[in-house]
Amino acid sequence: MKTKIGLFLVVALFLNSCSTSKTVGKVPLYEVLVVNNDGGANIKFYEILTEANEIMLLLGDETLKKKVKKEDAQKSSFIILNAGPTKETFNRATVQKVLEKEDAIEVYIKDMQKNVEADLANENVFYPYSIIKINSKKQIVIK
Template sequence: MRNFFAILAVLLFLTSCSSTKPTASKPLYEILAVNNDGGAGIKFYEVLTEPKEVLMLLGDETLSQKIKTDDAKTSSFLVLNSGPTKEPYNRIKIEKIIETETEILVYIKDTQKNTEADPSNENIVQPYTVVKINSKKPIVFK
């Protein structure tokens, strides 16, 4: 009977010591930056997937702390530029991002009122947003 309990205790110990580690899943996307000024002079949404394109983001001191060089192999990046505006804050909002079997759907709500770029006007700002998508599937804007 003691042998039975000894064997049972050893079996319980061995099965409780699993060699597999739980994998931490990454969120589908991360908003890396929402800035009220510093974007480009035109409105555009751009998808960066190539390592050479991601190097451009690493030049920004805020983003370089949030992006690793290996991220270009596993992630895509979105640059959502509002263009010139007189509004004091960025009005581009990501409503939702959905992953399907074949692509990533990005739903954006843009209520930014654009103005003509006038370098002499100090009240004009150029807001932008940078988003990291933890997938390399094709991205479609909705």
């Protein structure tokens, strides 16, 4: 009798441990999708993309098409952070932190890019940019 109960417990534990269960990981509040040292615009600006039709344009970009999904248009917002023209060979505009408040997402950006006048003819001028994905549809405030 004890062997039947013991055998039953072993089988029950084995079957329980073999069950398929999907663990849901917590999605990070933000992801830096692209940090590029050249290829941005010739002025310094940031743009927040929240509308589905704006976000769908990102799907056509060769660099982003593997990182952006159609459902992101409904669940996420994006920030294009353009550092403007510089002679530095790397992007020094970075996201320091992102905080979620009750009514908004606060994005803290540190911009140490040494800018120069835009000169498209000069090969020594670079146009760095970054694209950040915010995994929320709350209002975004850049600080």
